[in-house]
Amino acid sequence: xxxxxxxxxxxxxxxxxxxxxxxxxxxxxxxxxxxxxxxxxxxxxxxxxxxxxxxxxxxxxxxxxxxxxxxxxxxxxxxxxxxxxxxxxxxxxxxxxxxxxxxxxxxxxxxxxxxxxxxxxxxxxxxxxxxxxxxxxxxxxxxxxxxxxxxxxxx
Amino acid sequence: xxxxxxxxxxxxxxxxxxxxxxxxxxxxxxxxxxxxxxxxxxxxxxxxxxxxxxxxxxxxxxxxxxxxxxxxxxxxxxxxxxxxxxxxxxxxxxxxxxxxxxxxxxxxxxxxxxxxxxxxxxxxxxxxxxxxxxxxxxxxxxxxxxxxxxxxxxxxxxxxxxxxxxxxxxxxxxxx
Numbered sequence: 001x002x003x004x005x006x007x008x009x010x011x012x013x014x015x016x017x018x019x020x021x022x023x024x025x026x027x028x029x030x031x032x033x034x035x036x037x038x039x040x041x042x043x044x045x046x047x048x049x050x051x052x053x054x055x056x057x058x059x060x061x062x063x064x065x066x067x068x069x070x071x072x073x074x075x076x077x078x079x080x081x082x083x084x085x086x087x088x089x090x091x092x093x094x095x096x097x098x099x100x101x102x103x104x105x106x107x108x109x110x111x112x113x114x115x116x117x118x119x120x121x122x123x124x125x126x127x128x129x130x131x132x133x134x135x136x137x138x139x140x141x142x143x144x145x146x147x148x149x150x151x152x153x154x155x
Numbered sequence: 156x157x158x159x160x161x162x163x164x165x166x167x168x169x170x171x172x173x174x175x176x177x178x179x180x181x182x183x184x185x186x187x188x189x190x191x192x193x194x195x196x197x198x199x200x201x202x203x204x205x206x207x208x209x210x211x212x213x214x215x216x217x218x219x220x221x222x223x224x225x226x227x228x229x230x231x232x233x234x235x236x237x238x239x240x241x242x243x244x245x246x247x248x249x250x251x252x253x254x255x256x257x258x259x260x261x262x263x264x265x266x267x268x269x270x271x272x273x274x275x276x277x278x279x280x281x282x283x284x285x286x287x288x289x290x291x292x293x294x295x296x297x298x299x300x301x302x303x304x305x306x307x308x309x310x311x312x313x314x315x316x317x318x319x320x321x322x323x324x325x326x327x328x329x330x331x
Contacts, residue, residue, distance in 0.1 A: 044184065044289035057254060058289055061280045086287040088187040 233310035241270035250274035
């Protein structure tokens with residue numbers, strides 16, 4: 001591989017710098033809960049990353065918070081509640097269905113339905129010939145064509 | 156006719172949504188803490204770590220909690236505005252020195268001026284988490300009952316002070 005390519009690949013791999021700190025768990029269930037939680041909490045600094053993916057300082061603090069709360073025997077729901085009380089639903093990658101988030105959840109369905117309606121509408125229209133020329137105009141055009149043809153014969 | 160109207164309507168709908176999208180700031184996350192009691196804290200004072208300040212010390216007053224750090228670039232932009240606000244002596248400003256190094260923080264205040272009645276050190280960022288801090292600087296307006304009434308994320312401009320903070324503070328101070 002050429003050195004330039006290597007450098008390019010190294011530059012592209014910056015987002016692989018995931019959480020590296022070591023967390024010791026006695027209980028494998030808690031460890032699973034830890035990994036589940038940090039994978040569904042959003043990092044509010046780099047908003048398109050979970051706190052598991054993000055290297056931001058806040059993400060580190062939030063991972064520590066999750067770890068400590070698990071060690072204190074807090075349940076997953078309690079931890080999620082703790083986070084939403086402070087950061088709002090935005091911190092959840094899987095926000096609850098509420099009046100405020102309804103558009104978020106129903107939006108895709110609405111788009112699908114409107115797409116289907118448009119497809120059906122277009123398909124139906126396609127069946128009937130799309131000749132919108134009114135009869136009177138058609139007669140006039142026919143007459144004009146006839147005179148043109150007749151003229152052609154005469155010359 | 157319909158052939159032209161439908162694409163035009165679609166265009167208008169899309170343009171409206173995109174225009175709204177441009178105006179919305181995705182970094183502006185509505186705080187769930189508004190109109191809720193400000194989280195408790197008890198933190199050492201910057202420059203005098205033997206002393207601590209806690210929420211009860213501010214009870215009965217309208218006060219501002221400004222989250223700042225010497226490593227925070229936009230805090231530098233905000234700082235003169237806070238200095239000006241402090242000179243008016245209308246409201247006590249408590250600085251939450253967030254995840255900072257005390258030496259650097261004191262140097263920063265020495266160079267740029269200190270608008271804070273007191274700054275407290277949150278070196279581990281735990282109080283920051285309780286206040287839902289995600290983008291320094293942040294400013295909270297807390298009322299006499301210790302409720303958070305307003306949160307401003309990002310640097311406060313002098314326009315914000317005139318149009319938002321001063322009227323709000325005056326209103327809250329007139330409350331019982």
